Amino acid sequence: xxxxxxxxxxxxxxxxxxxxxxxxxxxxxxxxxxxxxxxxxxxxxxxxxxxxxxxxxxxxxxxxxxxxxxxxxxxxxxxxxxxxxxxxxxxxxxxxxxxxxxxxxxxxxxxxxxxxxxxxxxxxxxxxxxxxxxxxxxxxxxxxxxxxxxxxxxxxxxxxxxxxxxxxxxxxxxxxxxxxxxxxxxxxxxxxxxxxxxxxxxxxxxxxxxxxxxxxxxxxxxxxxxxxxxxxxxxxxxxxxxxxxxxxxxxxxxxxxxxxxxxxxxxxxxxxxxxxxxxxxxxxxxxxxxxxxxxxxxxxxxxxxxxxxxxxxxxxxxxxxxxxxxxxxxxxxxxxxxxxxxxxxxxxxxxxxxxxxxxxxxxxxxxxxxxxxxxxxxxxxxxxxxxxxxxxxxxxxxxxxxxxxxxxxxxxxxxxxxxxxxxxxxxxxxxxxxxxxxxxxxxxxxxxxxxxxxxxxxxxxxxxxxxxxxxxxxxxxxxxxxx
Numbered sequence: 237x238x239x240x241x242x243x244x245x246x247x248x249x250x251x252x253x254x255x256x257x258x259x260x261x262x263x264x265x266x267x268x269x270x271x272x273x274x275x276x277x278x279x280x281x282x283x284x285x286x287x288x289x290x291x292x293x294x295x296x297x298x299x300x301x302x303x304x305x306x307x308x309x310x311x312x313x314x315x316x317x318x319x320x321x322x323x324x325x326x327x328x329x330x331x332x333x334x335x336x337x338x339x340x341x342x343x344x345x346x347x348x349x350x351x352x353x354x355x356x357x358x359x360x361x362x363x364x365x366x367x368x369x370x371x372x373x374x375x376x377x378x379x380x381x382x383x384x385x386x387x388x389x390x391x392x393x394x395x396x397x398x399x400x401x402x403x404x405x406x407x408x409x410x411x412x413x414x415x416x417x418x419x420x421x422x423x424x425x426x427x428x429x430x431x432x433x434x435x436x437x438x439x440x441x442x443x444x445x446x447x448x449x450x451x452x453x454x455x456x457x458x459x460x461x462x463x464x465x466x467x468x469x470x471x472x473x474x475x476x477x478x479x480x481x482x483x484x485x486x487x488x489x490x491x492x493x494x495x496x497x498x499x500x501x502x503x504x505x506x507x508x509x510x511x512x513x514x515x516x517x518x519x520x521x522x523x524x525x526x527x528x529x530x531x532x533x534x535x536x537x538x539x540x541x542x543x544x545x546x547x548x549x550x551x552x553x554x555x556x557x558x559x560x561x562x563x564x565x566x567x568x569x570x571x572x573x574x575x576x577x578x579x580x581x582x583x584x585x586x587x588x589x590x591x592x593x594x595x596x597x598x599x600x601x602x603x604x605x606x607x608x609x610x611x612x613x614x615x616x617x618x619x620x621x622x623x624x625x626x627x628x629x630x631x632x633x634x635x636x637x638x639x640x641x642x643x644x645x646x647x648x649x650x651x652x653x654x655x656x657x658x659x660x661x662x663x664x665x666x667x668x669x670x671x672x673x674x675x676x677x678x679x680x681x682x683x684x685x686x687x688x689x690x691x692x693x694x695x696x697x698x699x700x701x702x703x704x705x706x707x708x709x710x711x712x713x714x715x716x717x718x719x
Contacts, residue, residue, distance in 0.1 A: 252497055252498050252499065253498075253499045253501060254494075254498055254499065254500055254501065255501045255503060256492075256500050256501065256502060256503070257503050257505065258416065258419055258502075258503070258505040258692070259505075261415050261416075261418075261419045261488070261492065261502075262411075262412045262415045262416065264415075264492045264493070265411050265412065265414065265415035265491060265492055266408055266411050266412065266415075268492060268493030269411055269414075269415070269491050269492065269493060270491075271407070271410070271411045271414060271491075272407075272408065272411050274407075275404055275407035275408060275411070276404070276717065278400070278403075278404070278407070279400055279401065279403075279404040279716065280717070282396065282397055282400030282401075283397070283400075285393070285396070285397075286393055286394075286396070286397040286400075289389055289393040292339055292386060292389070293339065293341060293386075293390075294338075295336050295337065295338045296336070296337045296338070297334075297335070297336050298334070298335050298336075298337070299332075299333070299334050300332075300333050300335075301330070301331055301332035301333065302329070302330060302331045303330050303331075303332070304328050304329060304330045305328070305329045305330070305331070306327075306328050307325060307326070307327050307328070307329065308324070308325070308326045309324070309325050310322045310323070310324055310325075311323060311325055324360065326358070326359040326360045327356055327357060327358050327359055328356075328357045328359065329354065329355065329356045329357070330354070330355045331352070331353070331354045331355075332352070332353050332354075333350060333351065333352040333353075334350070334351045334352075335348055335349065335350045335351075336348065336349045336350075337349075339386055340378075341384075341386045341387055341390055342387070343378060343384070344378070344379060344382045344383075344384035344385070344386060344387065345376065345377060345378030345379070346376070346377050346378075347374070347375070347376050348374070348375040348376075349372075349373070349374055349375075350370065350372075350373040350374075350375060350561070351370060351371055351372060351373070352369065352370040352373070353367070353368075353369050353370075353572075354367070354368045354369075355367050355368075355569075356368075364567060365567060366565060366566075366567060367565060367566055367567070367568070367569050367572040368563065368564070368565040368572065369563065369564050369565070369572040369573055370561060370562070370563045370579065371561075371562055371563075371564075371573060371576065372561050372562055373559060373560070373561030373562075373563075373579065374559065374560050374561060375557075375558070375559045376556075376557070376558045376559075377555065377556070377557045377558075378555070378556050379553075379554070379555045380554040380555065380556060381548055381551075381552060381553055381554055382548055383541065383544040383545040383547070383548040383549075385541075385545075388537070388541040388544070391537050392534055392537045392538060392541070395530045395533045395534050395537070396530070396534055398527075398530045399527045399530035399531050399534060400527075401716070402525065402526065402527035402530065402703060403527040404714060404716070405703050405712055405713070405714050406526070406527060406700055406703065408714050409696060409699050409700035409703070409712070410700060412696050412699075412700075413693055413696045413697065413700065414491070415491065415492070416689065416692050416693055416696060417689075417693070418484070418487050418488040418491050419488060419502055420685065420686075420688070420689035420692075421484045421487065421488070422481070422484040422485055422487075422488045422500065422502050423502040423504065423685060424484075424682065424685050424686065424689075425477065425480050425481040425483075425484040425485075426481060426502065427681060427682065427685055428477040428480065428481070428682070429474070429477045429478055429481050431477075431678050431681060431682075432470060432473045432474040432477050433474060435466075435470045435473070435674065435678070436467070436470040436471060436474055438657070438674075439463065439466045439467035439470045440467055442463050442466070442467075442660070442670075443460075443463050443464055443467050445661060446459065446460045446463045447460065449663065454663055455663070455667075459666065459667045462667045462668075462671075463667060466667075466671065485499070485500060488500055488502075504685070504688075505688065505692070507639050507688065507691060508635065508688075508691040508692045508694075508695040509695065509706070509707050510636055511706040511707070513629055513632060513633065513698065513706070514629070515625065515626055515629050518625055518628075518629050518698065518701070518702055519622060519625050519626075521701075521702035521703075521704045522621070522625050522701050522702050525702055525703035525704060525711060525712075526621075526701060526702065526703060528617075528621055532614050532617070532618065535610050535613075535614055536610060536611065536614060538610075539603075539606055539607040539610040539611070540607060542603040542606060542607070543600070543603040543604055543607050545603070546596075546599040546600040546602070546603040547600055547603075549596070549599070550589075550595075550596025550597065550599060550600055551588075551589065551596060552586070552587070552588050553586065553587035553588075554584065554585065554586045554587075555584070555585045555586075556582075556583070556584050556585075557581070557582070557583045557584075557585070558581070558582045558583075559579070559580065559581040559582075560578075560579070560580050560581075561578075561579045561580075562576040562577065562578060562579055563576065563577055563579040564576040564577060624701070625701055628694065628697050628698055628701055629698070631694045631697075632691075632694040632695060632697075632698055635687075635690065635691040635694055635695075638687055638690075638691070639687060639688070639691055642680070642683050642684045642687045643684060645680050645683065645684075646680040646681060646683070646684045648680075649673075649676045649677040649679075649680035649681075650677055650680070652673050652676065652677070653673040653674055653676070653677040655673075656669060656670050656673035656674075657670065657673075699712060
C-alpha cells in the first residue's frame with residue numbers, strides 16, 4: 237500500500253463529509269444511480285410484456301353493454317308493390333352481454349362462450365317493450381391458412397423474458413463498472429492535488445535553501461531560477477488540479493445520488509481479488525449465463541416467424557366461422573327464456589389473389605433474405621462475443637503481475653526522490669536530477685492508482701460477461717422487485 241496521506245479539499249458550504257470505500261460506492265450506485273433506475277424500469281417493462289403474453293393464453297372474461305341507446309330516425313323499407321316507404325322509429329334500447337373467450341395456441345383459432353340480453357322500448361304507437369335473449373351461444377373462429385402468431389409467441393416471449401432478466405444483471409454490473417470509473421477519477425484527482433500540494437511545499441523550501449546556497453556561491457543563478465520556476469509551476473498546477481477535483485467530485489456525487497453538501501472522501505482500495513481463470517471456463521460460464529444466448533435465439537426465431545408469415549399471407553386465404561346456441565324473444569322478461577329456438581350460423585370466407593404481380597413471392601423472398609442476414613449476423617456476433625471473452629480473460633490474467641510491478645515501482649520512486657532530495661540539500665546533485673526524481677515519483681503514484689483502476693474494471697468485466705461471482709463461486713442473481 238502506498239504510504240502517503242490524503243488531504244480533503246475544502247468545499248464551499250461543506251456540511252457533511254463521508255469517507256466511502258469502493259465497495260460502498262458500488263452498492264450506492266446500484267441502489268440510487270439513474271442507470272440502476274433505468275435498468276429496473278426496463279426489467280419491469282419486460283415483466284409486464286411477458287405477463288401480457290401469458291394473459292393471451294388464459295380465458296378472457298368480458299362484460300359489455302349499452303345502457304341505454306336512444307334512437308329517433310326515419311328508415312326506408314320495400315313494400316310488396318315494389319315501392320319504398322319511410323317510417324319513423326323512436327325507441328330506447330339496452331343491451332348487455334357476457335363472454336368468455338379462449339385463444340387456441342395449437343391452431344391459432346378462438347373459442348368463445350356468450351350470453352346476451354337485449355330490451356327495446358318503443359316510444360311511439362303502442363309503446364311496447366320487447367326482450368330478446370341469447371342464454372347460451374358457442375362461437376368458434378379459425379383461419380385455415382395462418383402463421384399462428386400465438387404459437388410463435390410461445391416460443392419467443394419466454395426467451396425474451398429470460399434475456400431481460402439476465403440483461404438486468406448485466407446492467408447492474410455495468411453500473412458497478414461506471415461507479416468504479418467515477419470513484420477512481422475522484423481518487424486520482426485527489427492524489428494529484430496532494431502531489432501538487434507536496435510539490436509546492438517542497439519547492440518553497442528548496443527555493444529558500446537555494447537562496448542561502450547562492451549567497452555562499454554554492455549554486456548558480458540558473459539553478460536558483462529553475463527552482464523558482466518549479467515553485468511557480470507547482471502553484472499553477474495546484475489551481476488546475478483543484479478545479480479538476482471539483483469536477484470529479486460533482487460527477488461521483490451526482491452518480492451516487494448525493495446533494496452538493498456532501499463531500500465524498502474516497503479511500504485507496506486494495507487490489508482486486510486474485511482468481512484463477514481460463515478461457516475455457518469463462519466461455520462456458522458466459523454461454524450459460526450471458527443474455528446474449530437468449531438474444532441469439534430470439535433473433536433467429538423472429539426471422540423464422542417473418543418467413544412463416546410471408547408464406548401464409550402470399551396466396552389462398554380461408555377462415556371458418558361457426559356459431560351455435562339458443563335464442564328467444566317475448567314482451568315478458570321471464571318468457572324470453574321459455575320456448576327457446578335454435579340459433580346456428582356457419583360461414584366460410586375465402587380470399588384468392590388472382591393478380592398481384594409477384595408481390596406474395598417477393599415478400600417471401602424478402603423474408604428469407606432477412607433470415608439469411610440474421611443468421612450471418614448472429615454468427616458474426618458470436619465470433620465477436622468469443623473474442624471479447626478471450627480479450628477480457630487475457631487482460632485480467634495480466635493484472636496480478638502488473639499490480640506487483642507498479643507497486644514496486646512506486647516504492648522505489650519514493651525512496652529515490654527522498655534520496656535525491658537529501659543529496660541536493662548536500663549539494664551533490666543538480667536541480668535537473670532532482671526534478672527528474674520528483675517527476676518519476678509523481679508518475680509512479682499516478683500509475684499505481686491507474687493500474688488499480690484497470691484491475692478492478694477488468695475484474696468486473698469478467699463478472700459482467702459471465703454473471704458469475706468468482707469469489708463466492710456462484711451465479712450472480714440480483715434481487716428483483718415484485719410488481
